[in-house]
Structures are given as structure tokens and as C-alpha cells.
Amino acid sequence: MPVLAIPFPVIDPVLVSIGPFAIRWYALAYIVGLVGGWLYARRLAATERLWGPLKRPTPADLDDLLVYVALGVVLGGRLGYVLFYDLKQYLEHPLDILAVWRGGMSFHGGFLGAVLGIFLLARSRKLSVLAMFDVAAAVAPIGLFLGRLANFVNGELWGRAAPDFPYAMVFPNGGPLPRHPSQLYEAFAEGLLLFVAVTIAVRLFGFRRPGLVSAVFAIGYALARTVCEFFREPDPQLGFLLGTKIAALGGGLTMGMLLCVPLFIAGVILLIAAASGRTRPRLTLERAAA
Template sequence: MLRYPQIDPIAISLGPLKIHWYGLMYLIGFAVGWWLGRLRTRKPWSPVNEQQMGDLLFYIALGVILGGRFGYVVFYNFPTFMGDPLWLFRVWEGGMSFHGGLIGVILAMWWYGRKLNCGFFALADFVAPLVPVGLGAGRIGNFINGELWGKPTDVAWGMVFPTAPDALARHPSQLYQFAMEGVLLFAALWLFSSKQRPRMAVSGLFLTLYGCFRIIAEFFRQPDPQLGYLAFDWVTMGQVLSLPMVLAGILMMVWAYRRKAA
């Protein structure tokens, strides 16, 4: 069993001002994504230029924050929202959903794509390889906060999380997700998109791989207490929301390459 590193979730404290590591992870993810995006603008098929990256980042950040919060409320805690609608706006109490953030980013790209007068999937294929950076940074933030821990385990690297309701060693599922959704997903998408691919193929690969990685991770992650398992004592909301991503991603890649062959 490994000892969980006791990291103060507050990175900087200046009187009443407290800056949390989780918030810094979001900033780091956006900053690195912006830098990598500027590198991608040098590709001859890029739909945006270096000057437009700042505006694109703003729209994406807006989609992540608004969509992530809205998705958490609707998918994971709707009864609480129905009992207290103002809870939607109390973001400092925590609660963000990747799938909601994805919907928010899709809407943001559609809106910004209209302003640029470029196709939606041209922009989506451009953005997809940048997303894992933010996902990985967010999972590190979850680990520092000691939240979203995994199921009890007897593996040698199990950890006792001080925020868990017991003293059982658990899977550090945040690190599993960091490795899959952050490192592996980034490597696969960055290498795949280093050459020009058929329109929609990069986006399709992102949906397929993320969906598969999330479904796998949910087998190790403790389900949300307010939901538990949805069926068969193993199906979680994260898996239910990720399965359509896998199916859509596969269909998109098949369509992209068939259209190219035609």
C-alpha cells in the first residue's frame, strides 16, 4: 500500500484570497492547450491562425465551464437542482462533468466556426488533440483534492484517501484516468493528427478512445454516491454516457475514410 501524499489543496493563500490547485490545473491545461494550438496553426490545413487561437480558447473555456457545470447538475445531481435551482450557480461547492463540458465545447466550436465561416468538423479536428492536456491536468487536480477515488483494493499501489468514508486502501483511479485520458489519448491524437487526415477522422478517434478509456476507468472508480450503480452492480453513469461516444466515434471514422475512398 502506498501512502497518499498530503498535499494542501490550496496552492496560494493571500489573506482572504485562496487559490486552489484544482483551479490552477485548469489554467495550466488551457495555457498548454493554447501553446500547442499555436503550433498546430502552422499546419497548412489549419482552420485558424495564431491570432485567432486566443478567441478560440475563450470560447472553449466558456464551453468547458458552463457545459461542465450544467452537465454535472443534469446527469449526476438533478434531484438536488430540482429542490434548489440556485445550486446550479454555486460552482464553488464543486461538481463538473466531462460529458457536459464536451457538449459545451461542441456548442462553442459550432458558434465560433460560424464566425470564422469554416466547417464544424474542420475546427473539431483541430481542437481534439488539445483536449487531453486539459483532461490530464484536471485528473491531477482531482488527485490533489483527494476526490473521485477508486474502489477498495488489495493491489500494492492502493492508497488510503483521507476524504474517503473509511480507512480502506483504494485504487488511485484519478491517476489511472490521468494516464489514459491525459497521456495515452494525447499521444495517440497528436501522432495521428500530425498528418492531414480525412475530415472527421481525428474527432472520431477522440470520441472512440476517450469513450473506451472512460468505460475502463469506471470499473476501478467508486461510483457517485448519489447515483451508485445504474444496473447489474457495475454499470455507472460515466459508462452510459461514454458508450454513445464510442459508437459515434467509430461511425465517424468509417464515414470519413469511406467518403475519402469515394
């Protein structure tokens, strides 16, 4: 083991336990991320200069949006993990699908679930669907940051073996070799850096060009996740896909990389459309005039 290898700071994944009732860091990360995003979204909705002529969501709209997004993230994230990452195992043990406290959530599945929830709410309230996507994109990195920290606390989704990397960690369930703390890389890239990127987009353009902030989020996440995948150990039941080998980095194409391709392409298309003004509605009305 390298002299500077860092022991994993073992943290009990259960924050508080009272009899059969337990509060886990993993669940707390989801709750705090959703509530923190909801509070920030209310602040963005209250800032009139960001919206121009677009109809702004009311506090009641955002209260309901929290429920829609929470259901979409949890149900979509779990279903996405089952379908994309371990379908065979869950077909053999279908009751395990309900054991969400053991981990096993897919960002891409949660993303699609949240998109569906936002779409349904925006259409029912006659709000701009793309503008509501933008609000969600502006706050989503908060949850991503906390979620990756929870992955680290759980000692899951660790990085690839890096015996020569001086600041690698030996994870309790990751074997004897030091590994990249890839959860922390993802918290930094998909959380902090992405939050800075979407915040700059909000400050410069607000939501007056519907879809632009969402495009920045989609492109930024796809790039950040793809880079981090080079340091993250692939799921053992999947390994590397398509036999692709990248000798310089000792790996290949992973499921995470593959799922980021359509997300990146959609982001580029949306960015071009939003920047050219094609996503602006021809006529927008304030709520008071509705």
C-alpha cells in the first residue's frame, strides 16, 4: 500500500436509529437535496428580472412541483437502476426492487422521472415547460452533490484501483487495493462545478430563453459524468461494454458513459434552439392576465 494512501473514514450509514426506525445518510441526502432545491427554486421564481414576459410559477406551483419531482426521482431512479444496471438480478428477486435503503439508484432514470413530473405539472398549470425544466436544472446540482457524498459515506460506487496514486483510499468492501475516491470526484464535478455553470447561465440569461439553462445542465452533466467514469469502477454485473478498451486509462466504455451520449446530444440540440430564440413563446401572459 502506498505510504500516503488514506484509510477510509468509516461512517455509520445510519445517522439515527430508534428501535426499528432508522434515518440513513442516503435518505437524508435525498430529503435535504429536494428541500434545498425547492427553497432555491422559490427564490428564483420570486426574482422578476429572470423571467421577462414569461409567466412565473407561484409558491403553490413550486410546492406541488416538489412532490412531482420527488416521486419522479425516486421511482424513476429506482426503475432506471433495475432496467439499466441489474435487470437479471431483480427479475430473480423482484422484492429486492423495494429495498431502496440498500442503494441502487440511477441518475438517468431519476432524470427521466423528474422530467416527466415537471412536464405534467407545467402543462396542468399552463407554465412554460422548458422554463420549468430550467428552474429544475438550476437547483439539481444541490441534490447531486449531496447524493454523491452519501455514496461516499455508504462506501459504495468506489473508484478503480489506483495503487500508485498517493491519495487513494482503501474502501471496506473494495478489496485490499487503494482506489480512487470517485464519489468525491463526482460530488465536485457533477455538484459544485455544474452548480457554478448553471448559476452563471441563470445570471446571464435568466429563464427568458427557455431551455438554455437545461441545455447547459445536460451538456455539463454528460461531460462531468463521462470524465468521472474513467476513475469509477464499473458495476460488477456489467463491467465494460462493447469490448471497448482505452489503454491509456486502463478501461473502456461504461454504462454511465453510454447513457450520457443521448443526454449530451439532446443538450446540444436544445442549446442551439434556445440560443437562436426558437424556444421563445410567441405570446406569454402574466398570471394576473390569465
